[in-house]
Amino acid sequence: MTGETISQYKILEKLGEGGMGVVYMARDTKLDRDVALKFLPPHMAASEQDKARFVQEAKAAAALNHPNVCSIIDIQEHDAPGGGGKQMFIVMEFVDGMTLRQKVESTAGGSQPYPLKQAIELGIQVADGLAAAHERGIVHRDVKPENIMVRRDGIAQIMDFGLAKLRGTISRITKAGSTVGTAGYMSPEQVQGLDADHRSDIFSLGVMLYELLTGRLPFKGVHETALMYEIVNVEAEPMSAVNPGLDPELDRIVYECLQKDPEERYQSVKEISRDLKRFRRESSKARMSRTFPAQSGTRIPGTPAGVSSASMPAGVITPGSGVTEKPSREWLIWSAGAFIAGLAVIAFLWQPWRVPDTPSEPVTRVTIRFSDEVLIPIGTQGIEISPNGKFMSLVVQSGLEGKLYLRPSDRESLEPVLGSSVPAGQVYYHHFSPDGEWIAFCPGNTIKKASVFGGAAVNVCDVGGQPRGLWWGTDGYIYFGHISSVIYGVSASGGVPEPVTTLDSSAGEISHRFPALLPDGKSVLYTIKFNNITTFEEAAIAVLDMKSGKKKTLIRGGSYARYASTGHIIYVKGSYLYAVPFDLKRMEVTGPPKKLFKGGWMNPFSGDANVSFTNNGTLLYIPRGIESYSVSRIKWIDFQGNTSPLVDTTNAYWVAALSPDGEKLALHVQAANDDIWVYHIGRKSLTRLTFGGGNSGSPVWGSDGKYIIYSAERGVASNIYRKAWDGSGGEQRLTNTGKSQYPRSLSADGKTLSFIQDGDIWMLDLGGGGTSFVFLETPAVESDPVFSPDSRYLAYESNESGRYEVYIVSYPSKSGKWQISSGGGTNPIWNPSGNILYFAQGTSIQAVDIRAGAAFDFSAPRRVLDLPPEGAALTGISPDGKRFAMVTLPYAELGTSEVTLVTEWFTELKNAFAGQ
Numbered sequence: 001m002t003g004e005t006i007s008q009y010k011i012l013e014k015l016g017e018g019g020m021g022v023v024y025m026a027r028d029t030k031l032d033r034d035v036a037l038k039f040l041p042p043h044m045a046a047s048e049q050d051k052a053r054f055v056q057e058a059k060a061a062a063a064l065n066h067p068n069v070c071s072i073i074d075i076q077e078h079d080a081p082g083g084g085g086k087q088m089f090i091v092m093e094f095v096d097g098m099t100l101r102q103k104v105e106s107t108a109g110g111s112q113p114y115p116l117k118q119a120i121e122l123g124i125q126v127a128d129g130l131a132a133a134h135e136r137g138i139v140h141r142d143v144k145p146e147n148i149m150v151r152r153d154g155i156a157q158i159m160d161f162g163l164a165k166l167r168g169t170i171s172r173i174t175k176a177g178s179t180v181g182t183a184g185y186m187s188p189e190q191v192q193g194l195d196a197d198h199r200s201d202i203f204s205l206g207v208m209l210y211e212l213l214t215g216r217l218p219f220k221g222v223h224e225t226a227l228m229y230e231i232v233n234v235e236a237e238p239m240s241a242v243n244p245g246l247d248p249e250l251d252r253i254v255y256e257c258l259q260k261d262p263e264e265r266y267q268s269v270k271e272i273s274r275d276l277k278r279f280r281r282e283s284s285k286a287r288m289s290r291t292f293p294a295q296s297g298t299r300i301p302g303t304p305a306g307v308s309s310a311s312m313p314a315g316v317i318t319p320g321s322g323v324t325e326k327p328s329r330e331w332l333i334w335s336a337g338a339f340i341a342g343l344a345v346i347a348f349l350w351q352p353w354r355v356p357d358t359p360s361e362p363v364t365r366v367t368i369r370f371s372d373e374v375l376i377p378i379g380t381q382g383i384e385i386s387p388n389g390k391f392m393s394l395v396v397q398s399g400l401e402g403k404l405y406l407r408p409s410d411r412e413s414l415e416p417v418l419g420s421s422v423p424a425g426q427v428y429y430h431h432f433s434p435d436g437e438w439i440a441f442c443p444g445n446t447i448k449k450a451s452v453f454g455g456a457a458v459n460v461c462d463v464g465g466q467p468r469g470l471w472w473g474t475d476g477y478i479y480f481g482h483i484s485s486v487i488y489g490v491s492a493s494g495g496v497p498e499p500v501t502t503l504d505s506s507a508g509e510i511s512h513r514f515p516a517l518l519p520d521g522k523s524v525l526y527t528i529k530f531n532n533i534t535t536f537e538e539a540a541i542a543v544l545d546m547k548s549g550k551k552k553t554l555i556r557g558g559s560y561a562r563y564a565s566t567g568h569i570i571y572v573k574g575s576y577l578y579a580v581p582f583d584l585k586r587m588e589v590t591g592p593p594k595k596l597f598k599g600g601w602m603n604p605f606s607g608d609a610n611v612s613f614t615n616n617g618t619l620l621y622i623p624r625g626i627e628s629y630s631v632s633r634i635k636w637i638d639f640q641g642n643t644s645p646l647v648d649t650t651n652a653y654w655v656a657a658l659s660p661d662g663e664k665l666a667l668h669v670q671a672a673n674d675d676i677w678v679y680h681i682g683r684k685s686l687t688r689l690t691f692g693g694g695n696s697g698s699p700v701w702g703s704d705g706k707y708i709i710y711s712a713e714r715g716v717a718s719n720i721y722r723k724a725w726d727g728s729g730g731e732q733r734l735t736n737t738g739k740s741q742y743p744r745s746l747s748a749d750g751k752t753l754s755f756i757q758d759g760d761i762w763m764l765d766l767g768g769g770g771t772s773f774v775f776l777e778t779p780a781v782e783s784d785p786v787f788s789p790d791s792r793y794l795a796y797e798s799n800e801s802g803r804y805e806v807y808i809v810s811y812p813s814k815s816g817k818w819q820i821s822s823g824g825g826t827n828p829i830w831n832p833s834g835n836i837l838y839f840a841q842g843t844s845i846q847a848v849d850i851r852a853g854a855a856f857d858f859s860a861p862r863r864v865l866d867l868p869p870e871g872a873a874l875t876g877i878s879p880d881g882k883r884f885a886m887v888t889l890p891y892a893e894l895g896t897s898e899v900t901l902v903t904e905w906f907t908e909l910k911n912a913f914a915g916q
Contacts, residue, residue, distance in 0.1 A: 001039075005029070006078045009037055009091065016099075025094060034094040035073060039087055055088070063136050068129030070095060070149065070157045095159075097152050100145035104212070112215045113243050119212040120280050122148075125156040126205060127273035133158070134198040134269060135454050141196055143204035144185040145211070183224050184217050188260050191228045198455075199262040202269055206257025213250060214242040218258060232260065249279050267437055268453025274408070363904045367623060370897045374414065376610075376622070377402060378629070378894040379603045380428045381469070385612045385620040386436035391452050392620065393417075393439055395428045397895060401824075401842075404430055404441050406452055417441065417450050419457035421803060423826050427606070429470035429480070433492070440478050440492070442467045444781055445759050447478060449492065461490045461497050464758060465717065465740040468513030468606065469560075475521045481513030484694065484713045484740060487526050487544075501526065501544055501551075503716065508532055510694050510713055513607060514560045522547050523587065525554075525561040525569065527607050531694050531713070533672045536607035537574050543587050554589050555580065559607035560600075565615070566906050568913070572600040572609040575625020579909060594912055598625045599900065605629065605652065605670045610899075617906030622899055631890055634665065634679075637872075638883040639865055646885060647679055649686075657699045657708075658876035658885050664725065665885070666699035666708050676710055678725055689727055694718075698742045701725075703750030709734070711742050718742065720755060720764065734764060735772060744784060747791040754785040754794065761785045761796060776809065784827060787811070788834045792852065795820070795828035795837055806839045808850075808858075816856055820848050825861075829874055831881045838884075840874065843867045845884075 001011050001024060009026040015036065016023050024037045055075065062072035071093040077086045098106070100122065104114055113119070126148060133140060140147075140158065147160040187203035190196050210218040218236030221227030236258050240251050253275050259265040266272050376382040377397040384393045392407040396414070404420035407413075422428065422443045430441040432452070440449045441457075445466060450457040460478060468481035477489045479500065488497035501524075503509045511529035518525065528540040541555040555561070558573040568579045569589070577600050580593040600609045601622040610622040634647035634656045646656070647665065655668035665679040666689070674695040678687050690696035694713025701708055708725050711718040714733070718740040722732045734753075735741055741762070743755045751767035754775070761776040776782055780800035787794055794811045797804050806825035810816045820828075820837060827840040837848050837858075845865040851857040867873075868888060876885040902908070 006037070006089070007076055009035065011037065028091075036092040036094045037089050038092060039089040063138065064132055066129055066132035067155060068125045068157055069132060070159045092159075093157075095149040095151055095157055097150050100148035100150055100156065100208075103150045104145060114212040114215075116213070116246075117280075118154075119209070120276055121154070122150070122156050122212065123205070123209050124273050124276045124280070126158060126208070127269050127276065129156070129158045130198075130201050130205065130269045131273060131454065134201070137456065139196060139198050140201050140204075141190065142185070143201050143208060145208060148208075183227055184219065186228075186231060187262075188232045189262060191231050197262070198269070199265050199267065202257050202266050202272065203259075203262075205269065205272065206254050206265075209254050209257065210236065210239060213246060213254070214239050216242065247279070247283065249275075253279070268451050268455065270453040274453075363902065363908045365900060365902045367898055367900050370899075372897060373398070374897050375895040376897065376899075378601065378896075379606065379608065380426075381430065381608050382428075382601075382610050382896075383612060383620055383622060383899055384430050384432065385614055385618065386432040386439075386452070387434055387615045388436040389614040389616070389618050390436055391432065391439075392899075393430050393432070393441075394899075395430070402426065402428060404428065404439075404443070406439070408452075415454070417457065418455070419443065419448060419450070419802075423804060427466060427468070427608075429467055431470045431472050431478075433472045434474045438472070438492075440470055440472050442470055442480070446781070447480065447490070449478075458494075460492065460494050462758065463488075464497070468511065468608075469515055469527075471515045471517055471524075473517040473521065474519075475517070479515040479517065479524060481515055481526065482511065483513075484511055484717050487512045487515045487524060500524065500546055505715075516562050518543070518563050518584065519565070520584070525563060527559045527561065528553070529607065529672065531673060532692055535604040535672050536602065537604060538672070539607055541569070541571055545587065552587055554582070555593070558593075559602065560609035560611070562611070562613070564613065564617070564906065564909060566617075566910050568909060570611065570613075570909075572602040572611065574602065574604075576600070577611060577621065579912065581913060591913075596909075596912060599623045600625070601896070602626055603629070605672055605674070607672075613905060617904060617909075619902040619905035620899060621902075622896055624896060624898075629670070629894075631894065633888045634667070634875075635886050635888060636878075636883045637865070637867075637874075637886045641865060643868070643886070646681065647686075648684060653887055655697065655699060656875045656885055656887055657701055658878070659701050659725070660703065660705045660879070662879040664705075666701060666710075666725070668697040668699055673713075676708065678708070687727065689723060689725070690731075696721075698744070700743045700746060700753070703746050703748065709743050709746070709753060711740070720753070734766070734770065745786045747787050748789060749791070752787075752791075754787060756783050756785070759783070761794070775812075776814070786828050786830060788830050788850075788852075789832060790834055793850075793856075795830065795839075797826050797828065797839075806837070808837070808856075810856070818856065818858065820858060821846065821861060827874060829877055829884070831877060832879060833881065838864070838874070838877075840867070843869060843872075845874065 002013055004011050008028055008030040010029055012025045012027060015025050022039045026035050026037045028035050072090060074091040077088050149157045149159055185204045185207045187196060187200040190200055207218055219227055219230040221230050238251055239254055240246050256266050375397045376394055382395045390409045394405055395402055396405050402422050404417040405414040406417060420441055420443050426444060430439055432439050437452055438449050439452055440447060445463045447460040448457040449460055466483040468483050471479045473479060476492055478492050479487055479489045481487055486499050486503055487501040489500050490497040501512045508530040509528050510531045512526050514527045516525040523543055523545050525543050528542055533539060536559045537557055539559050540553050541558055541561045542551055542553045544551045558571040561569050561571040564570055567581060569582045570579050575598050577596045578593045579596055580589050581591040583590050599621045600611045601624045602609045604626055613619045630652045631650055632653040633650055634653055635643045636646050637643045652670035653667055654670050657666040663681055667677045667679055669675055669677055673692045674697045676689045676696050676699050678689050696710055696712040698711045699708050707722050709722045712721045717738050719736055720734040720741050720743055722734055739757050741755050741757045743753055745754045753764040753766055755762050755764060759781040760774055761782050762772055763775045764772045778800060780798050782796055782798045785794050785796040792811060793808050795806060795808050797806050803824055804826050805819055806821040806828050808818050808820055821839055825839045825841050829838045835850050837850055839846055843866060844863050846861040847864045848861050849859040871889040872886050874884045875887050
């Protein structure tokens with residue numbers, strides 16, 4: 001074909017040929033550049049299966065944009081010579097270099113180890129390229145030196161995704177039981193014809209690394225059958241036995257890649273890249289210094305004023321990369337700042353899994369200040385540290401969205417966890433697996449898990465309401481608490497949650513929360529919420545033997561208990577962390593509690609706290625105590641952004657529902673047991689409507705303004721109640737189920753109430769029948785269902801697209817459904833005439849014109865208003881449609897960008913109880 005022109009490509013020379021294609025160098029005559037063309041071989045052109053695989057290669061590789069992956073430009077067909085029909089070809093980036101196989105043979109002679117530094121660098125680049133593929137759900141399944149191109153500048157690029165399979169789908173191309181791949185580099189599961197996920201690529205990468213570092217393959221059967229037998233059944237000889245000069249750490253890395261069982265291999269190729277980079281860094285001559293003594297009271301140049309060396313670890317850094325002070329040792333590789341102006345950077349590597357060199361290592365306490373953009377919100381579990389200290393997780397709020405991020409120990413970057421976004425203000429919980437390689441999290445009412453090394457999240461279960469606390473036990477179960485129920489357990493692999501504890505309603509218990517498994521794996525600590533407390537300083541901490549069912553109340557007054565291997569229970573109360581000695585065998589407190597220090601940032605309304613520690617005693621906590629949570633305001637805001645007070649006082653306001661006549665507000669006020677109050681705007685009077693007995697909230701006015709509908713805990717769940725707005729006549733129960741329900745909107749005639757149950761939209765008949773039925777039930781989470789003024793349509797928000805958007809569905813027929821927002825949307829509000837729908841998008845309010853005649857139609861969204869940057873949410877619109885009621889939430893006051901890390905904290909803890 002040399003010399004031919006196909007489409008705009010003039011073929012210059014043949015570059016190579018493989019089982020899945022023939023490759024030519026060509027000139028793109030339109031763009032005047034060299035490209036590579038890969039043709040499906042003529043003898044395979046008749047096979048639809050091979051064509052499909054060929055197209056899959058193009059689609060898989062074209063989805064990637066990474067310097068270590070060869071770029072796909074186009075896919076075309078042309079008439080094959082001799083009337084052979086259509087022949088397909090891929091247009092690829094031309095790589096000026098040679099395959100890794102050719103590179104090895106030219107550099108090392110093919111039977112000698114490749115130069116160590118170059119081998120490590122190539123391994124890192126291939127791992128990074130594979131990581132990009134795996135993050136897109138693409139498994140290569142044929143990683144080998146022939147499929148790696150090395151450019152003249154040393155950049156390695158992965159080629160030939162001809163055997164790629166989109167992870168998470170059933171391939172119709174590779175039949176069950178067939179083997180794909182290249183003998184010698186195939187994983188055991190490929191050899192056996194089993195499903196091959198991303199960990200198969202990890203095995204093949206291990207084979208390639210073994211070959212680079214020793215000059216030979218780890219499995220060497222004399223024929224293919226013998227080779228496949230070795231791959232499945234025979235352990236590879238240690239590399240250090242083949243090449244005695246190799247560092248044992250490289251042996252460990254490759255050994256972990258070559259495990260027969262995928263569960264025992266590295267679970268993410270990112271981790272391989274990280275370990276190789278760490279090896280490269282630590283084996284260089286520029287190894288970081290271990291420690292540097294600082295004179296007491298002397299300020300280190302480059303550190304913030306007011307911070308002395310006596311209060312800091314051996315290394316600190318100056319502002320940059322979003323962090324201004326970082327603790328020593330491997331936890332976040334806390335890079336050191338300038339010790340003397342102009343001198344080298346100090347670093348201190350901390351290895352939390354290593355036994356300390358001496359028992360007298362000093363306790364170091366340092367505050368880590370992230371950039372102002374990293375705002376950890378109040379009121380939920382904002383931080384966590386993995387048991388091995390390799391990762392920190394933190395919830396970060398940005399505008400009206402919260403998201404979970406990971407901070408690895410070897411990078412100064414925050415890495416978002418996929419599928420973890422939630423609307424601002426929603427509770428959030430997260431906890432690492434015992435081995436530190438997974439993280440479980442609750443974005444809303446669903447538990448998910450994700451690898452700490454990247455990739456999509458996997459659903460574990462639905463919570464069936466609002467969670468309160470999360471713990472991944474050593475027994476393979478994930479435990480969670482519930483806002484109005486007990487502690488549940490569910491297999492980390494997924495399943496149906498089963499209750500673990502039982503509420504004692506005679507004692508006023510209405511919620512068990514914040515589970516923490518004890519080392520015996522059969523006993524669990526948890527917090528008890530009572531129906532008559534006003535703050536979680538009045539809660540109790542109990543322990544349950546899950547096998548015998550025996551329960552003990554351990555502590556009166558406190559929340560969020562965790563067991564430390566020093567023999568103490570750590571918990572929060574008020575503004576302080578506390579500890580109490582605890583006998584693990586007898587399951588008893590053995591002495592009085594001791595106040596340790598201010599911190600933990602306890603939420604008095606929910607009992608949440610921000611404190612976590614590793615297995616070997618590194619403590620992470622937020623160095624703040626309880627501050628005023630009663631900082632919300634209710635205001636008017638017009639379309640010009642002008643604000644005026646609607647309620648004169650500040651409080652812990654959460655929802656403010658306007659009455660139909662615009663003269664009163666039903667206020668949801670937070671406490672340990674939330675209540676509803678009524679504010680008369682003209683009189684400026686505030687009257688309490690509900691009186692404890694559990695949470696009461698989510699107020700909705702009746703269409704005639706005479707009563708308020710709300711949710712209340714009067715049993716195992718929040719059900720729906722009704723009461724006259726002035727408190728007369730008592731409380732009327734409208735539903736009675738074991739499911740929590742949250743009312744949202746009434747139809748125009750006042751006969752139908754929309755409410756949320758289990759993340760779906762339900763309706764309650766108030767016209768006499770009193771029955772409820774599900775209206776919109778999907779795998780996604782729906783919320784905020786709001787009737788249009790004429791009740792012909794229902795606006796709501798859903799995360800079915802992967803993020804929250806606003807939709808409209810016709811009511812009651814559901815004959816039409818329309819996505820109204822684009823780029824995110826929450827909090828839909830109809831104007832009184834029903835011809836405009838408003839919704840929030842970040843900190844702006846968007847408007848969509850609604851035309852609902854014979855056919856439904858709507859305009860493109862337009863921005864009409866910006867909310868105050870400190871944080872606000874619309875909660876209603878005035879009867880004349882000229883201004884909104886707004887709850888302002890000063891996120892800057894209700895958030896923090898600081899955490900504190902304490903190394904060797906168990907030493908400090910034991911010293912606090914010395915002599916007791």
